[in-house]
Amino acid sequence: MRSLRSSGPAEPSAKSLRAARMRPGDVLRVGATGLRTRPLRAWLSALGIAIGIAAMIAVVGISSSSRAELDRQLAALGTNLLTVTPGTSMMSGEVGVLPYEAVSMIGRIAPVTQVAATGVVPDVSVYRSDRIPEGQSGGMTVCAAELNLLDTVGAALADGVWLNEATSQYPAVVLGSSAAEQLGVTGAGVDVYIGGQWFSVVGVLEPVALAPELNLTALIGWESAAAYLAFDGHATTVYTRAEDAYVLDVANVLAATADPSAPDEMSVSRPSDALEAQQAVDSAFTGMLLGLGAVALLVGGVGVANTMVISVLERRSEIGLRRSLGATRGQVRVQFLAESLLLSALGGLGGVLIGTMVTVGYASSQGWPAVVPYWASVGGVGATLFIGAVAGLYPAIRASRLSPTEALAAQ
Structure with missing residues (x-):
């Protein structure tokens, strides 16, 4: 009797059951195998995720870079x-x-x-030549300006010099950036025709952020405006x-x-309020674009789910063979869930990289500091993993419920 009992199948020990469990490295290898065997489908599915994440990262990055530039301007110009x-x-x-x-x-x-x-000189226009018809003034304004205007508004010169005690008494003019562009003036040293009098251009301003009305203005000295253009001396803007x-x-x-x-x-x-209002508008616009990025991300998640469902259908024989060799339902679930998470992680990391490159490229082209908030990158990868888990859950459960005989008979 003792020999008969010893010849029967041995009961599995607790040690052997523990050995059958899949370690994290095994899970990664098994999950990556499914992606390597179908590289094109995996790449296209990851691309769908990457597009959504890249859109979100680029929107957040470009908006943050724009805000950083605006904050830098406000810090330099003052509020x-x-x-x-x-x-x-x-x-x-x-x-x-x-x-x-x-x-x-x-x-x-x-x-x-x-x-x-500054004081607007009425009924006086600026022309590049005395042969241009009066009606073609281009909407430019002529203003008398006090000598400390440049420092007060935080303006800078693109070329030439600002008015001083000497030039403010003679027919000399400093052109705003837009006025110089319309007149075809690239720098100091040329003459323009103002109110029947030739004025020498001594300087050209950079665009003035806090006083944009000066960009389309020809600025002359207070004394010369009174002497040559019959200016009444009333200030119109302080x-x-x-x-x-x-x-x-x-x-x-x-x-x-x-x-x-x-x-x-x-x-x-308060001119800086206009810039801050623009920042608020940009924030609202950013929210809308983030919504579009989220839609793209959702579409990518649907693509991952579709890929995993098809993978389950195509790999029934593999699932049946694994189940016949002793793989548990939990191990099959983990395998397909791991594939989904790896697929999403690849798309998420690729999307973060693409979005960061787009942000850096655009910010560099605009002369802005490139800013990509860390929370956007971490949140983007986290969102892809969440979507990958949700998208892969149903296919993983479906794969685990296939019985070995059903799976092998389907081939």
Whole structure:
């Protein structure tokens, strides 16, 4: 009896059962085998994921780079610039006039650090030649400018020099960037025709971010405007710099200080608010583009699920053979889930790389600092793994439920 019992099949020990479990390295090898045997299908499925992730990374990266550039500009130019311009009278409907003393009165406000004015010279246009018809002025404006205007608005010269004590008394002009472009002027040393008088171009401005109205303007000295163009001496725009901590306080008293008799007819604005509003618009636009990227990512996930379902159908014999050799349902599930996760991880990493390259290329072409938030890269890969897990769950379960006889008989 003892010999008969010893000749029967041995019961599996706990040690042998533990040895049958798949280690992480085995899972990766088995999962990668399915991808290597069908490289084209795997590549196309990963590409679908990569496009979605690349779109999201590029949108976030370009938006972040744009914001970084805007923050850099605001840090350089400052957000403490205020402007005062005459508004429209509610009684008469006419545009108000700044008093002659407006600039000096504003300069007496304690937190004000800089103040400069420009005054529009009416009915005067700028031409490249005295033979150009008067109607073809190109919308350019001629303004008298105080000598400290350049520092007050944070402008810079692209060529030449700014007005000084000497040139402000003679027919000399500094052109805004857009005005110079329209006139075909690339630098100082040429003459332009203003109000029946030839003026020498002594400088050309870079684009002025906080005072874009100066870009399409020809700026001449206050004295020369009065001497050659019959300028009446009234300022039309006063640019004011205040201490950062008191910007709002200065803005509240600026209109009444500029014109105590009619403060309601004065308009006070903060040019940096326009840039910050633009940043808010960019953020909303970024949200919309991120939604489109998420749709692309979802489409890529559907592609992964489709690939895995087809893989299960095509590999029934392999599944049946593995089950016949002792593979458990859990091991089959892990195999196909691992394939799905590897496929998604490849697409996610490729998408992050492509999106980063697009961001760096575009930011470099615009002269911006390239910024790709780390959370976008980590979140992108994490999103692909989540989608891969969801997309591969059903095919993995379906594969594990195939019985060995059913799978082998299907071939």
